[in-house]
Amino acid sequence: MTSSGSLLRAERVTLGYGRTPVVHDVTLDITGGGVGLIGESGSGKTTLARAFLGLLTPMSGNILYGDQNLKKVDMRRFRGDVQPVFQAEALDPRMRVGRSVAEALPRDARHRVPELLEQVGLDPALASRRPHQLSGGQRQRVVIARALAVNPKLLILDEPTSALDVTVQARILDLIAGLAAERLLITHNLAVVGKLCRTSHVLFAGRVVESGPTADLLARPAHPYTLALRDAVPKLGGEPPVARGRAEVRPAETGCPFRPRCPMAVTECDRAPALRDLGGHQEGQDGRRVACHRAEDVLREPSARR
Ligand SMILES: Nc1ncnc2c1ncn2[C@@H]1O[C@H](COP(=O)(O)OP(=O)(O)OP(=O)(O)O)[C@@H](O)[C@H]1O
Numbered sequence: 001m002t003s004s005g006s007l008l009r010a011e012r013v014t015l016g017y018g019r020t021p022v023v024h025d026v027t028l029d030i031t032g033g034g035v036g037l038i039g040e041s042g043s044g045k046t047t048l049a050r051a052f053l054g055l056l057t058p059m060s061g062n063i064l065y066g067d068q069n070l071k072k073v074d075m076r077r078f079r080g081d082v083q084p085v086f087q088a089e090a091l092d093p094r095m096r097v098g099r100s101v102a103e104a105l106p107r108d109a110r111h112r113v114p115e116l117l118e119q120v121g122l123d124p125a126l127a128s129r130r131p132h133q134l135s136g137g138q139r140q141r142v143v144i145a146r147a148l149a150v151n152p153k154l155l156i157l158d159e160p161t162s163a164l165d166v167t168v169q170a171r172i173l174d175l176i177a178g179l180a181a182e183r184l185l186i187t188h189n190l191a192v193v194g195k196l197c198r199t200s201h202v203l204f205a206g207r208v209v210e211s212g213p214t215a216d217l218l219a220r221p222a223h224p225y226t227l228a229l230r231d232a233v234p235k236l237g238g239e240p241p242v243a244r245g246r247a248e249v250r251p252a253e254t255g256c257p258f259r260p261r262c263p264m265a266v267t268e269c270d271r272a273p274a275l276r277d278l279g280g281h282q283e284g285q286d287g288r289r290v291a292c293h294r295a296e297d298v299l300r301e302p303s304a305r306r
Helices: 045-052 077-083 097-104 107-119 123-127 134-148 165-175 190-196 213-218 224-232 295-299
Strands: 007-016 020-030 035-038 062-066 083-086 154-158 180-187 198-206 209-213
Touching: 007 097, 020 035, 020 045, 020 062, 020 198, 035 045, 045 154, 045 180, 062 295, 077 083, 083 134, 097 107, 097 123, 097 134, 107 134, 134 165, 134 295, 165 190, 165 198, 180 190, 190 213, 198 213, 198 224, 209 213, 209 224
Parallel strands: 035 180, 035 198, 083 154, 154 180
Antiparallel strands: 007 020, 007 062, 198 209
8 A cells, every 4th residue: 555545656657658658747546446547549548557567667757556666666576466457359369268367377276277267257167168269258257367366456457348248248347346356447438437436537638637436527527528428428338438520639739638629618728727626515526636627617517417
């Protein structure tokens, strides 16, 4: 735990590839009860996840693990504590799935394969199959079994259900919800965070534009982008929630990056809004942060209330 009570913390982190930053000055804590990272394709979710896994070094700022800079943490211990769950396509197509799971276990614990398969709701007899001989949902369960092999404290799940149909998706989400490990969940589907994450952060163009308790965010978005995301996909399993037809509009390079797509933009939005506490002590505003000059107006919009 860091002194702020989080498992992992990004502190004013800027991340990029080569010299090009794609995530800008993000501060974010992974606390208990599940944390969601939401945003459309290209918003920087996977890039942040890679930094939290120690796979990408920040251009500036720090990733902290238990009050220690991740750069200085023993990576062998860290890999036992923090495990990624990526999409099932990452499984080796030639390898029997039992062996895939066995490879994630310490050598003297390989007898635990049937137990792990059962833990994720799979018949241990499926261990002899190759990935293409399983359904999409079964493959995703194998990926989760692999991650659980080392009894991690935290799972970092990148779109764990986006390739699955709605009913299978719901069953995998139930499985994830029942696991003991904490979770950082990356998704473009707001319905998924509603089910699994106590806290959520909305990313737009590599910046956190809104944060807070997920239930409050969904009930009363304070950023026009969160509002567009919520209203684009009201239920589990729908299309990716982008403001349809406008996602191709490039973010602004100066001022508020969402301005070119924002139905509420005003002259003031030429100035970049800082992430700030949502003022007042009204219901649903505790722990809420937003980067929008017009957040209070967004909250007053009848369409923002649900
Ligand atoms: N290896 C890379 N080299 C250069 N640029 C990259 C690389 N990986 C990602 N990017 C760029 O970084 C930005 C953020 O990408 P990232 O994959 O983090 O977004 P994302 O929100 O996870 O998107 P998606 O939901 O499509 O996975 C994008 O503009 C992307 O083109």
